[in-house]
Amino acid sequence: xxxxxxxxxxxxxxxxxxxxxxxxxxxxxxxxxxxxxxxxxxxxxxxxxxxxxxxxxxxxxxxxxxxxxxxxxxxxxxxxxxxxxxxxxxxxxxxxxxxxxxxxxxxxxxxxxxxxxxxxxxxxxxxxxxxxxxxxxxxxxxxxxxxxxxxxxxxxxxxxxxxxxxxxxxxxxxxxxxxxxxxxxxxxxxxxxxxxxxxxxxxxxxxxxxxxxxxxxxxxxxxxxxxxxxxxxxxxxxx
Amino acid sequence: xxxxxxxxxxxxxxxxxxxxxxxxxxxxxxxxxxxxxxxxxxxxxxxxxxxxxxxxxxxxxxxxxxxxxxxxxxxxxxxxxxxxxxxxxxxxxxxxxxxxxxxxxxxxxxxxxxxxxxxxxxxxxxxxxxxxxxxxxxxxxxxxxxxxxxxxxxxxxxxxxxxxxxxxxxxxxxxxxxxxxxxxxxxxxxxxxxxxxxxxxxxxxxxxxxxxxxxxxxxxxxxxxxxxxxxxxxxxxxx
Numbered sequence: 001x002x003x004x005x006x007x008x009x010x011x012x013x014x015x016x017x018x019x020x021x022x023x024x025x026x027x028x029x030x031x032x033x034x035x036x037x038x039x040x041x042x043x044x045x046x047x048x049x050x051x052x053x054x055x056x057x058x059x060x061x062x063x064x065x066x067x068x069x070x071x072x073x074x075x076x077x078x079x080x081x082x083x084x085x086x087x088x089x090x091x092x093x094x095x096x097x098x099x100x101x102x103x104x105x106x107x108x109x110x111x112x113x114x115x116x117x118x119x120x121x122x123x124x125x126x127x128x129x130x131x132x133x134x135x136x137x138x139x140x141x142x143x144x145x146x147x148x149x150x151x152x153x154x155x156x157x158x159x160x161x162x163x164x165x166x167x168x169x170x171x172x173x174x175x176x177x178x179x180x181x182x183x184x185x186x187x188x189x190x191x192x193x194x195x196x197x198x199x200x201x202x203x204x205x206x207x208x209x210x211x212x213x214x215x216x217x218x219x220x221x222x223x224x225x226x227x228x229x230x231x232x233x234x235x236x237x238x239x
Numbered sequence: 240x241x242x243x244x245x246x247x248x249x250x251x252x253x254x255x256x257x258x259x260x261x262x263x264x265x266x267x268x269x270x271x272x273x274x275x276x277x278x279x280x281x282x283x284x285x286x287x288x289x290x291x292x293x294x295x296x297x298x299x300x301x302x303x304x305x306x307x308x309x310x311x312x313x314x315x316x317x318x319x320x321x322x323x324x325x326x327x328x329x330x331x332x333x334x335x336x337x338x339x340x341x342x343x344x345x346x347x348x349x350x351x352x353x354x355x356x357x358x359x360x361x362x363x364x365x366x367x368x369x370x371x372x373x374x375x376x377x378x379x380x381x382x383x384x385x386x387x388x389x390x391x392x393x394x395x396x397x398x399x400x401x402x403x404x405x406x407x408x409x410x411x412x413x414x415x416x417x418x419x420x421x422x423x424x425x426x427x428x429x430x431x432x433x434x435x436x437x438x439x440x441x442x443x444x445x446x447x448x449x450x451x452x453x454x455x456x457x458x459x460x461x462x463x464x465x466x467x468x469x470x471x472x473x474x475x476x477x478x
Contacts, residue, residue: 062341064373068307075314076334084327091330092318095311102301133372134303134395151408156373169390 004197004223004234009175013119013235015149016181017129017136019203020228022143023107028070029205031097035074038090042082052077053208060209064156066132071098102135106143111229116148118232126151128166128179130158130186158186160193167196180231185212188222198222199231243436243462243473248414252358252474254388255420256368256375258442259467261382262346267309268444270336274313277329281321291316292447299448303395305371310337341374345382350468355387357471365390367405367418369397369425397425399432406435419470424451427461437461438470 004010018024036048043051055077056070063069074094078086119125127149129136136154140146151170155162167177174195181187182203189212191198200222225231243249257263275287282290294316295309302308313333317325358364366388368375375393379385390409394401406416413434420426421442428451430437439461464470 062338063307064371068302068311072307072310072334072337075330079327079331079334082327084331086327088318088321088323088325088327088330091314091327092323095315095318098311099301132303133393137395154372156376 004178004199006175006197007235007237009173010123010178010197010235011176012124012126012170012172012178014126014128014153014177014179016179016183016187017127017139018131019182019205020109020180020187020201021112021127021145022109022139025203025205025207027101027104028207031070031074031101034097035078035094038093039078039081039086042086048077048081051081055080057209064132065130066135067098067101068132068135070101071095074098102138106139108143108145109228111227113145115228115231116145118236120148122236124150126153126170128153128155128158128163128181128187130155158183158190160190163190163196164194167194178235180228182206183210185210192221199234200224201226201228201231243417243438245414245436246474246476248412249362249417249436249474250415251363251365251409251411251417253365253367253392253416253418255418255422255426256366256378257370258421258444259348259419259426259440260351260366260384261348261378264442264444264446266340266343267446270309270313270340273336274317274333277332278317278320278325281325287316287320290320294319296448303371304369305374306337306340307371307374309340310334313337341377345378347382347384348467350466352384354467354470355384357475359387361475363389365392365409367392367394367397367402367420367426369394397422397429399429402429402435403433406433417474419467421445422449424449431460438473439463440465440467440470 015021032049032052035052036045039048052074056073059069059073063072071094075091078090078094116125125148127140133154140152153166167174177196178199179187179191179196180199180201182201184200188198188200223234254260271288271291274291275284278287291313295312298308298312302311310333314330317329317333355364364387366379372393379391392405406413416435417438418426418430418435419438419440421440423439427437427439462473
């Protein structure tokens with residue numbers, strides 16, 4: 001499929017935020033690299049990464065998505081892997097990494113602002129993201145593009161039921177909604193699953209937890225684009 | 240003032256959650272006690288409490304409200320107060336305290352359920368709380384009273400602008416809204432400040448950060464009750 005099937009009914013476009021509107025995963029990857037270096041006395045680089053991932057997934061239901069849970073998982077992993085030998089200074093450094101991540105300036109992805117300016121003339125634009133409430137609101141405020149959006153919804157997860165509830169609360173029928181995001185698992189498949197439409201714009205880096213089972217979906221049910229710059233050509237075409 | 244002045248226009252009642260619908264602050268106080276004991280080799284009890292409060296306030300803009308930020312602040316405070324000498328085992332114990340807090344069963348305050356059952360017959364009830372998105376949603380689900388509420392709003396802060404935006408989004412005029420909560424600073428004063436009404440139901444314990452300046456408000460502008468059990472008598476009275 002190379003177009004959006006039922007464009008004429010779409011009136012609301014939802015955008016994922018992290019790695020769709022602005023850079024995010026890159027900073028987590030950099031933090032993971034630094035974390036592995038800090039623990040190099042105790043474990044080889046690659047194994048640190050695997051252990052951290054395991055701890056993060058174990059804590060996901062408890063801490064949810066976001067920087068604070070990530071920092072708590074790094075500390076837990078450092079204590080585990082070092083058998084409680086990791087120097088206290090390293091724990092301080094891990095906490096400082098978290099503070100830096102929370103205060104990082106927002107780096108918009110290429111073409112995002114011009115695309116929002118174009119699309120808002122024909123569509124109601126909303127942000128649909130998950131993660132820490134405070135952190136996501138702060139990022140949007142700092143991004144300089146908050147004024148393009150009519151509504152911001154921060155979900156604790158992005159499964160079919162979360163999207164269904166959002167559309168119901170916002171009084172949007174599924175066929176009126178198009179979601180745009182970098183994660184097949186969170187932004188595309190559950191949206192297609194409830195009868196709305198989705199556009200996938202991959203980011204060069206995806207957290208392993210966001211990778212769906214490659215056999216579990218049909219890639220003809222959504223549109224895939226290399227860049228958000230291509231989006232207006234698909235949704236602003238003459239009907 | 241011993242009644243709600245303009246009851247006839249009220250159609251929506253908002254409830255704060257922590258320490259209004261269920262016990263919360265008590266668990267933070269217990270955690271603070273335990274934290275002070277863990278650090279008793281480095282500092283006297285009372286000074287640990289003061290230092291932790293200082294670190295929490297310093298981090299509030301960064302971490303927001305909630306258990307995860309509280310745990311990160313405890314770890315930071317432990318490292319600071321011990322000059323990085325605190326044993327790694329203690330850091331583990333602090334993290335375990337946080338996990339316990341996140342998994343704690345919900346203990347409804349007395350009469351809450353019967354009051355919600357009565358009020359929902361005449362009013363639209365909503366929850367207006369602040370804190371971690373995931374944690375607050377989970378607490379509401381576990382509380383067993385989620386079905387009484389038409390809407391749940393989790394704010395990152397409860398100042399006048401946050402309430403103004405909420406009422407606007409929910410299409411509620413200020414005179415149609417009554418807020419009920421235990422915090423003068425978060426649940427009462429900003430609500431009265433935007434022209435809505437508020438009922439204060441103090442909880443026996445209030446976090447120092449939630450204590451308003453006693454000279455900064457006029458206690459005749461809201462109703463104060465000793466227990467939520469008294470609320471129906473005020474808002475279900477014959478007009």
